[in-house]
Amino acid sequence: MYIRRIDSGIPFDSSIYLVVGERTMLVDAGSGLGHRNVADAIRSILGERNLDMVVATHCHYDHVGGLAAIVEEFGCEAYAGELDAQSIRDADDRYTLASAFDGVVRPVDVRDLKDGDVLDLGDSRFRVISTPGHTRGSICLYDEASGALISGDTLFETGVGRTDFAGGSMTDLRRSLTVLSNIDIRELYPGHGKECESYDPAMMARIMNLVGM
Numbered sequence: 001m002y003i004r005r006i007d008s009g010i011p012f013d014s015s016i017y018l019v020v021g022e023r024t025m026l027v028d029a030g031s032g033l034g035h036r037n038v039a040d041a042i043r044s045i046l047g048e049r050n051l052d053m054v055v056a057t058h059c060h061y062d063h064v065g066g067l068a069a070i071v072e073e074f075g076c077e078a079y080a081g082e083l084d085a086q087s088i089r090d091a092d093d094r095y096t097l098a099s100a101f102d103g104v105v106r107p108v109d110v111r112d113l114k115d116g117d118v119l120d121l122g123d124s125r126f127r128v129i130s131t132p133g134h135t136r137g138s139i140c141l142y143d144e145a146s147g148a149l150i151s152g153d154t155l156f157e158t159g160v161g162r163t164d165f166a167g168g169s170m171t172d173l174r175r176s177l178t179v180l181s182n183i184d185i186r187e188l189y190p191g192h193g194k195e196c197e198s199y200d201p202a203m204m205a206r207i208m209n210l211v212g213m
C-alpha cells in the first residue's frame with residue numbers, strides 16, 4: 001500500500017489522497033473545480049486499474065464538491081461518517097458550506113461509516129475513527145500496520161480544524177483529540193497542508209495544550 005497526494009490545482013481545495021493497495025481508495029475530492037486534473041492524476045497513477053471507493057473525511061465543500069464527478073467518472077462507491085453522509089446525501093448547505101464558498105455540492109448517495117468500521121484494501125486495513133468536532137460526522141482513517149492516519153480537518157501538522165462552523169464543537173474536538181492521542185501515529189495525512197511521513201508524537205501534546213487540554 002502507498003499513499004499519494006493529488007494536486008487539483010485549486011488553491012483552497014482540501015488535500016486529496018489516493019491510497020493504492022490491492023484495492024484503491026480516494027480520500028476527499030476537493031471542490032470539483034479541478035476535477036479534470038484530479039481524474040487525470042488518478043488515471044495516470046492507477047493505469048488500467050479502477051478506483052474502488054472514495055471516502056469523504058467530512059462534508060465541507062472544499063472536500064466534497066468534487067465527489068459527484070468522481071463517482072460518475074469512476075463508478076466507485078462513496079462513503080462518509082454517518083452524520084456528514086446525511087448532509088452530503090441532502091446537499092445540505094448549512095453543513096456543506098457550499099454557498100459560503102460560492103460553490104455547489106451536488107447530492108451523492110454516500111454510504112454511512114461508523115466508528116470501528118474497516119475499509120479493507122486487501123494488503124492494508126483502514127479503521128474508521130469517529131472524530132466529531134470540526135463537523136458532527138468527521139472521521140479519520142487509520143492503518144495500524146503503517147501507523148498512517150488520514151485526519152481530514154480534525155488534526156493538522158501543527159493544529160486543529162475550526163469549530164465555529166455549523167455542527168462544530170470544541171468540546172467534541174477535545175474528546176476526539178484524546179482518542180487520537182491514544183493511537184500510534186507515525187505518518188500524518190491531513191486535510192490541508194502537506195503530509196508528514198515521520199510524525200512527531202510530541203506535536204500531539206503541543207496541540208492538545210494549544211486547545212486548553
Ligand SMILES: [Zn+2]
Pocket residue numbers: 058060134153161
Ligand atoms: Zn472542513
